[in-house]
Amino acid sequence: MHIAVIKDAGPAEHRVAATPETVKGYVKSGHSVSVTKGAGQDANYSDADYKEAGAKIATSNATCVKSADIVFSITGGDAKLVAGLKKGAGITGLMNPTDNPKYAEACAKAGVTAFALEYIPRISRAQSMDVLSSQSNLAGYRAVVEGAGLYGRAMPMMMTAAGTVAPAKVFIMGVGVAGLQAIATARRLGAVTTATDVRPATKEQVASLGAKFIAVENEEFKAAETAGGYAKQMSPEYQKLQAELTASHVAKQDIVITTALIPGRPAPKLVSKDMLANMRPGSVLVDLAVERGGNVEGAKKGEIVTTKNGVQIVGHLNWPSRMASDASAMFAKNLKAFLPLITSEDGQYAPDWEDDIIKGCALTKDGEVIHERLLG
Numbered sequence: 001m002h003i004a005v006i007k008d009a010g011p012a013e014h015r016v017a018a019t020p021e022t023v024k025g026y027v028k029s030g031h032s033v034s035v036t037k038g039a040g041q042d043a044n045y046s047d048a049d050y051k052e053a054g055a056k057i058a059t060s061n062a063t064c065v066k067s068a069d070i071v072f073s074i075t076g077g078d079a080k081l082v083a084g085l086k087k088g089a090g091i092t093g094l095m096n097p098t099d100n101p102k103y104a105e106a107c108a109k110a111g112v113t114a115f116a117l118e119y120i121p122r123i124s125r126a127q128s129m130d131v132l133s134s135q136s137n138l139a140g141y142r143a144v145v146e147g148a149g150l151y152g153r154a155m156p157m158m159m160t161a162a163g164t165v166a167p168a169k170v171f172i173m174g175v176g177v178a179g180l181q182a183i184a185t186a187r188r189l190g191a192v193t194t195a196t197d198v199r200p201a202t203k204e205q206v207a208s209l210g211a212k213f214i215a216v217e218n219e220e221f222k223a224a225e226t227a228g229g230y231a232k233q234m235s236p237e238y239q240k241l242q243a244e245l246t247a248s249h250v251a252k253q254d255i256v257i258t259t260a261l262i263p264g265r266p267a268p269k270l271v272s273k274d275m276l277a278n279m280r281p282g283s284v285l286v287d288l289a290v291e292r293g294g295n296v297e298g299a300k301k302g303e304i305v306t307t308k309n310g311v312q313i314v315g316h317l318n319w320p321s322r323m324a325s326d327a328s329a330m331f332a333k334n335l336k337a338f339l340p341l342i343t344s345e346d347g348q349y350a351p352d353w354e355d356d357i358i359k360g361c362a363l364t365k366d367g368e369v370i371h372e373r374l375l376g
């Protein structure tokens with residue numbers, strides 16, 4: 001099989017979908033690999049390293065993908081790239097399919113199979129391929145580190161001859177993969193850490209990381225987790241109770257990290273302008289949900305907003321890309337784990353259409369859009 005690794009574009013995209021290490025493994029297994037010139041540059045993987053690993057360096061994405069059986073990318077590229085693939089080839093990436101339905105249509109038109117990695121079912125067997133988890137984990141870490149960087153005081157308690165520094169108070173709202181890593185990171189830095197979520201399962205997880213759990217634990221809370229393990233959209237009544245509970249808590253925090261998401265819906269608003277107005281000057285909010293509308297009122301995509309009372313709201317996009325080397329290495333390992341599902345025993349490109357993981361993430365097949373989430 002011929003694997004092409006492209007140079008991804010897009011807002012603040014610095015990641016690459018294969019590293020010299022994974023390329024070496026592909027070549028050792030008998031595959032041929034082409035990598036677009038400069039594909040790994042922003043993630044500190046040089047063309048020379050890919051060449052040494054056995055890849056051919058292509059001068060452009062168009063030449064890189066021309067004879068590929070499968071294209072490895074972070075984002076899936078665009079319609080123009082897909083049109084240059086040979087019929088029957090496949091492409092992988094985080095394709096944001098519902099916000100970008102034209103992309104799947106372009107893949108169908110080109111006879112290309114699009115594997116949307118965000119749709120890989122979150123079953124145990126697919127854990128090693130779970131790009132959402134590998135990238136969210138890094139995002140959660142980075143959010144705390146950048147929040148701490150902007151906060152003008154220390155994170156841990158310090159008792160010195162010149163006086164005592166109180167530990168920072170950090171509140172994590174939303175305890176999925178990113179939130180759990182954010183809690184662990186804040187604790188490691190010595191902050192007094194609290195967290196909230198609407199899924200009951202998170203209570204024990206928060207406690208196991210040594211943080212305090214805060215939530216409205218009523219009947220609705222007890223039934224807030226879907227069969228798929230995600231949060232339900234909470235009722236306006238619950239949201240009101242939640243806001244009342246968290247308002248006084250938020251006012252006392254130095255750093256608030258918000259990560260709350262509900263699949264297929266805009267992010268829930270958890271921090272209002274009134275809550276922001278009650279925070280102390282110098283406090284920092286990091287809104288990881290900004291790309292889906294934001295958890296914090298007034299958060300702006302790609303910007304750091306400072307409120308009148310001196311509170312900073314961080315709305316950076318593409319957090320994993322801020323740690324491009326590690327994020328690429330993990331993404332590359334996820335794709336390495338995915339590859340056997342699209343490979344025949346004799347090493348040819350042959351997706352296993354009986355496999356639930358392939359069925360779960362394929363947007364297109366034989367010139368048609370097939371994924372249920374994109375059909376009517």
Ligand code: NAD
Nearest residue numbers: 122123133174175176177197198199229231259260261268
């Ligand atoms: P996510 O990014 O969809 O959401 C982040 C968090 O926000 C979730 O914990 C959610 O409950 C929370 N949230 C939603 N609305 C909220 C509100 N109003 N207030 C407070 N919090 C709110 O979540 P994720 O990181 O993708 O993880 C979702 C689930 O999937 C978790 O249970 C996770 O453990 C599970 N998971 C399973 C596997 C696997 O088995 N392979 C892999 C990864 C994640």
